[in-house]
Amino acid sequence: MLILLLGFVSHSQTVLDFTYDPSGNQMLRKEGTASRSVQTAVSDSISYNKDPLNELTAEVIENHFTVSPNPTTGAATLRWDPMFSEQIINIELISLITSEKTPIKRTRGNSLSIDLSGKVTGLYVVTFYLNNETVNKVQKKIIKL
Numbered sequence: 001m002l003i004l005l006l007g008f009v010s011h012s013q014t015v016l017d018f019t020y021d022p023s024g025n026q027m028l029r030k031e032g033t034a035s036r037s038v039q040t041a042v043s044d045s046i047s048y049n050k051d052p053l054n055e056l057t058a059e060v061i062e063n064h065f066t067v068s069p070n071p072t073t074g075a076a077t078l079r080w081d082p083m084f085s086e087q088i089i090n091i092e093l094i095s096l097i098t099s100e101k102t103p104i105k106r107t108r109g110n111s112l113s114i115d116l117s118g119k120v121t122g123l124y125v126v127t128f129y130l131n132n133e134t135v136n137k138v139q140k141k142i143i144k145l
Contacts, residue, residue, distance in 0.1 A: 058135045065128060071143035074117040078126060078140070082110045090129040097122035116144045 064081035080088070091104040091112075097120055104114055104126070116124065124142040 056134060061130075061132070061135045062138050065138050065140055067126060067140045067142050070141075071145050072116060073145045075113050075115050076142050077111055077113050078104075079111040080128065084130070085110050087130045087132050088128055089131050092127045092129070094125045094127065095119065095122060096125060116142070119144055121145060 061084070064084055066079045067076055068079070070076065078091070088106065091106055093102040093104055093114060094100070095102075104112065106112060114126075121144055124144055126140045126142060128138040128140075130136055130138065
């Protein structure tokens with residue numbers, strides 16, 4: 001009798017499925033009947049190898065990259081939070097006046113200096129290309145006087 005009761009309970013279990021926004025707030029809750037064991041459903045929904053940096057929103061990630069001084073007549077310093085150092089694939093400077101694209105050599109660390117003194121006056125965009133699931137690039141504007 002006990003075996004029959006356990007078999008019945010395992011087939012009539014209710015499964016709760018939750019969906020969360022990037023901040024961790026619960027957005028959606030669904031109830032359903034388990035078609036497979038609860039242990040399998042739980043283990044399928046948990047990812048142990050997720051990178052927490054991939055969970056950040058685009059706005060939060062962009063705030064971890066800065067350019068100073070801005071505006072500038074010569075050199076500008078690009079800085080980023082050290083936790084993004086491993087995710088930066090490439091950095092590029094683009095002139096919005098001449099459409100010239102200049103790759104920027106990256107050094108170790110979390111900052112570098114670029115010299116704009118030989119460049120024409122105008123607006124430039126520095127693009128950081130990232131290996132990130134949420135944001136694949138961050139762009140910062142520089143005004144060259």
